[in-house]
Amino acid sequence: xxxxxxxxxxxxxxxxxxxxxxxxxxxxxxxxxxxxxxxxxxxxxxxxxxxxxxxxxxxxxxxxxxxxxxxxxxxxxxxxxxxxxxxxxxxxxxxxxxxxxxxxxxxxxxxxxxxxxxxxxxxxxxxxxxxxxxxxxxxxxxxxxxxxxxxxxxxxxxxxxxxxxxxxxxxxxxxxxxxxxxxxxxxxxxxxxxxxxxxxxxxxxxxxxxxxx
Amino acid sequence: xxxxxxxxxxxxxxxxxxxxxxxxxxxxxxxxxxxxxxxxxxxxxxxxxxxxxxxxxxxxxxxxxxxxxxxxxxxxxxxxxxxxxxxxxxxxxxxxxxxxxxxxxxxxxxxxxxxxxxxxxxxxxxxxxxxxxxxxxxxxxxxxxxxxxxxxxxxxxxxxxxxxxxxxxxxxxxxxxxxxxxxxxxxxxxxxxxxxxxxxxxxxxxxxxxxxx
Numbered sequence: 001x002x003x004x005x006x007x008x009x010x011x012x013x014x015x016x017x018x019x020x021x022x023x024x025x026x027x028x029x030x031x032x033x034x035x036x037x038x039x040x041x042x043x044x045x046x047x048x049x050x051x052x053x054x055x056x057x058x059x060x061x062x063x064x065x066x067x068x069x070x071x072x073x074x075x076x077x078x079x080x081x082x083x084x085x086x087x088x089x090x091x092x093x094x095x096x097x098x099x100x101x102x103x104x105x106x107x108x109x110x111x112x113x114x115x116x117x118x119x120x121x122x123x124x125x126x127x128x129x130x131x132x133x134x135x136x137x138x139x140x141x142x143x144x145x146x147x148x149x150x151x152x153x154x155x156x157x158x159x160x161x162x163x164x165x166x167x168x169x170x171x172x173x174x175x176x177x178x179x180x181x182x183x184x185x186x187x188x189x190x191x192x193x194x195x196x197x198x199x200x201x202x203x204x205x206x207x208x209x210x211x212x213x
Numbered sequence: 214x215x216x217x218x219x220x221x222x223x224x225x226x227x228x229x230x231x232x233x234x235x236x237x238x239x240x241x242x243x244x245x246x247x248x249x250x251x252x253x254x255x256x257x258x259x260x261x262x263x264x265x266x267x268x269x270x271x272x273x274x275x276x277x278x279x280x281x282x283x284x285x286x287x288x289x290x291x292x293x294x295x296x297x298x299x300x301x302x303x304x305x306x307x308x309x310x311x312x313x314x315x316x317x318x319x320x321x322x323x324x325x326x327x328x329x330x331x332x333x334x335x336x337x338x339x340x341x342x343x344x345x346x347x348x349x350x351x352x353x354x355x356x357x358x359x360x361x362x363x364x365x366x367x368x369x370x371x372x373x374x375x376x377x378x379x380x381x382x383x384x385x386x387x388x389x390x391x392x393x394x395x396x397x398x399x400x401x402x403x404x405x406x407x408x409x410x411x412x413x414x415x416x417x418x419x420x421x422x423x424x425x426x
Contacts (some may be wrong), residue, residue, distance in 0.1 A: 080401045087402075120337035121330070124406035128333060142373045146391065150367075150398055157359045178359065179403040185363055186396035188293045189300075190389075 011037040016054040020108040063126040065089040070133040083151040091172035224250040229267040233321040276339040278302040283346040296364040304385035341363045
């Protein structure tokens with residue numbers, strides 16, 4: 001029979017993060033984490049599959065929030081509205097009181113290349129699940145991929161800014177700013193592409209590898 | 214001493230893809246691949262680390278092309294120009310004669326979830342390397358991440374369209390179209406965000422979880 005320890009999961013998560021910060025992720029054992037809050041290794045493994053899981057189970061919930069927001073959107077929602085709903089859900093997922101945790105978690109991940117890889121894979125999976133949810137809502141390819149990648153780009157960039165030193169704005173406000181930046185950047189890039197194309201048209205004999213010269 | 218088999222790498226690559234398509238990735242052994250072109254397993258392992266590598270070593274080269282194009286750009290290149298250079302390099306990387314290979318490779322990957330995961334991770338690594346190259350060129354965060362993610366989004370979406378059935382345009386032309394689409398999408402999304410923010414300002418008492426209701 002599984003004994004339920006009230007609050008054990010949160011206590012283990014906090015204890016793990018503190019130990020990872022203090023002595024490094026690799027140097028910390030599950031036994032140490034559990035003992036530091038008066039619990040056993042067995043209790044730890046009832047809550048988390050391994051040492052990494054305390055850092056990454058939130059990403060599964062975040063992924064679900066992206067997918068749910070798409071699934072729950074009104075029947076006639078446009079791709080733009082579906083992505084906006086997912087971004088709103090992501091902003092709700094990270095209220096101000098979560099910022100300190102997110103900053104410390106980032107510090108642990110940046111210090112450990114295998115954790116960085118895990119983070120990359122988790123975000124890539126989130127984007128894939130988001131794309132799939134958009135397709136299920138009738139957004140055809142390649143538009144579903146464009147919409148999902150744009151949405152997760154905005155989230156990723158805004159999140160990075162949200163946890164930056166001294167940043168105090170809400171994630172929703174930072175996302176709004178990043179959205180505007182993405183629009184400007186994409187427009188400039190698109191304009192640049194057209195210039196290049198026009199230039200190519202004007203001088204068809206120009207070497208095609210020019211851009212790398 | 215390593216004996217060099219002229220063209221062995223390409224022959225092994227083609228043979229592997231054909232067997233993966235015909236009988237499935239999991240069902241194919243390295244021995245079969247090698248024997249089908251009159252080579253030995255040992256020769257195979259001189260060229261590729263494992264069964265997956267024939268499908269994925271091109272992505273390492275692609276990643277290098279992204280990074281090199283950033284490194285080689287003129288000193289005064291703007292972030293937009295750096296990303297445009299990377300996109301141009303990606304388009305050169307996939308000339309028309311590579312389309313058939315890319316289509317068949319995609320077919321193998323779509324049929325095998327672990328290969329899909331590998332593809333996700335490889336693209337995420339490419340984006341990370343691209344971001345790092347942009348930072349090295351003086352693009353500060355979070356702009357480097359925004360620029361790199363925008364660039365790889367355009368590449369990913371354009372590539373998906375480039376290998377679609379019946380598509381005959383060059384990758385460069387598809388990228389130009391996707392760039393315009395990304396601009397429009399980001400602008401609409403940004404406008405949508407502003408509407409939402411304006412609405413929130415007008416009715417400060419509105420529930421903040423509204424977007425998921």
